Amino acid sequence: MKKIFVLLLCLLHLASFGFVNGSLVEKEKIGIFELKKGDISLKVTNWGASIMSLVIPDKNGKLGDVVLGYDSVKEYTNDSTYFGATVGRVANRIGGAQFTLNRHHYKLVANEGNNTLHGGSRGFSDVIWKVKRYQREGPSPTVTFTYHSFDGEEGFPGDLLATVSYILTGKNQLVIIMKAKALNKPTPVNLANHAYWNIGNQNSGNILNEVIQIFGSKITIVDNKLIPTGTFASVKGTPYDFLKPQIIGTRINQLAKTKGYDINYVLDGEKGKNIKLAAKVFDKKSGRTLELYTNAPGLQFYTGNYIMDVKGKNGHVYQAHAGLCLESQAFPDSVNHPDFPSTIVTPEKPYKHYMLFKFSAKSH
Numbered sequence: 001m002k003k004i005f006v007l008l009l010c011l012l013h014l015a016s017f018g019f020v021n022g023s024l025v026e027k028e029k030i031g032i033f034e035l036k037k038g039d040i041s042l043k044v045t046n047w048g049a050s051i052m053s054l055v056i057p058d059k060n061g062k063l064g065d066v067v068l069g070y071d072s073v074k075e076y077t078n079d080s081t082y083f084g085a086t087v088g089r090v091a092n093r094i095g096g097a098q099f100t101l102n103r104h105h106y107k108l109v110a111n112e113g114n115n116t117l118h119g120g121s122r123g124f125s126d127v128i129w130k131v132k133r134y135q136r137e138g139p140s141p142t143v144t145f146t147y148h149s150f151d152g153e154e155g156f157p158g159d160l161l162a163t164v165s166y167i168l169t170g171k172n173q174l175v176i177i178m179k180a181k182a183l184n185k186p187t188p189v190n191l192a193n194h195a196y197w198n199i200g201n202q203n204s205g206n207i208l209n210e211v212i213q214i215f216g217s218k219i220t221i222v223d224n225k226l227i228p229t230g231t232f233a234s235v236k237g238t239p240y241d242f243l244k245p246q247i248i249g250t251r252i253n254q255l256a257k258t259k260g261y262d263i264n265y266v267l268d269g270e271k272g273k274n275i276k277l278a279a280k281v282f283d284k285k286s287g288r289t290l291e292l293y294t295n296a297p298g299l300q301f302y303t304g305n306y307i308m309d310v311k312g313k314n315g316h317v318y319q320a321h322a323g324l325c326l327e328s329q330a331f332p333d334s335v336n337h338p339d340f341p342s343t344i345v346t347p348e349k350p351y352k353h354y355m356l357f358k359f360s361a362k363s364h
């Protein structure tokens with residue numbers, strides 16, 4: 001009896017392996033994982049380690065979903081807007097789809113003109129992650145995904161083990177921890193979460209009437225292909241100044257070239273403190289506030305400028321500015337700018353990116 005059981009287990013084990021690109025790899029199923037704690041609930045999928053929904057109360061205690069997305073995982077596999085996704089190996093743009101590291105020249109897959117965007121044409125947002133841990137309820141509901149990126153994937157050097165954990169904690173708080181370990185070669189790493197937030201509810205229209213405060217007094221100036229020139233500029237006197245709370249839509253028309261905000265802020269932080277408040281969003285109608293704390297040096301603020309006729313949850317169609325992205329991360333194209341904080345991860349120096357999203361709601 002025991003022998004038959006072991007044999008059965010072996011067969012089941014074999015069945016979960018398959019051939020991809022000629023090599024034997026473990027085939028992981030795509031699934032949906034839900035975390036619940038008090039009033040807050042989060043749905044994620046291991047396709048792209050993506051957030052599918054986050055439901056939280058408004059000022060009247062009414063629950064609503066504040067993340068743009070789709071109803072089914074199948075739709076995520078055909079997404080081109082990076083809804084909710086974990087982007088990598090290197091989020092944001094790498095100019096000319098190339099870099100030199102330790103005298104080796106690396107040519108990457110270009111997927112936005114001549115540049116690489118969000119890790120190439122099949123970045124971390126377009127792969128199946130393994131489920132390492134799943135605890136649905138309790139004091140700290142958690143789901144942890146891992147992805148083993150191979151040497152040469154999209155042109156990047158070395159094997160890399162990436163981990164993303166979603167944790168519900170405290171009262172209406174979401175923690176995301178992204179880690180990466182280079183297994184054999186140094187490589188640039190920049191992982192970011194690409195959720196489109198609309199704290200007024202995902203189907204409430206656009207975010208132009210929401211108020212934002214961004215704790216960055218400088219931005220990285222970019223060329224007309226959105227690649228940093230290497231210089232920084234003060235936000236003073238520009239539409240990028242959100243040091244004091246401002247309505248998002250007030251000055252957005254001054255940014256005709258990018259059709260809205262799509263820029264990296266240098267986060268100010270406090271001297272000697274690793275974790276800083278990066279941004280605060282407030283929506284008057286729902287009374288909801290979102291605060292993002294992070295250890296990342298930068299924050300890409302993107303107002304969903306290129307969303308057009310995207311058929312989302314429950315048939316709702318998203319248009320430009322339907323949501324906003326708060327992508328805490330390293331500065332874009334850091335690997336080609338020695339003056340920027342380094343994104344190089346080595347076997348001795350692992351990567352860790354911490355994000356805390358604090359939600360609250362009250363009548364003002």
Ligand SMILES: *[C@@H]1O[C@H](CO)[C@@H](O)[C@H](O)[C@H]1NC(C)=O
Binds near residue numbers: 079
């Ligand atoms: C896949 O996405 C494209 C837009 O990017 C859309 O036109 C098409 O209908 C989608 N296909 C499916 C099966 O959802």
Ligand SMILES: *[C@@H]1O[C@H](CO)[C@@H](O)[C@H](O)[C@H]1NC(C)=O
Binds near residue numbers: 113
């Ligand atoms: C890519 O680079 C080549 C050579 O510099 C240039 O001719 C071409 O216009 C560029 N393409 C885009 C889409 O920027």
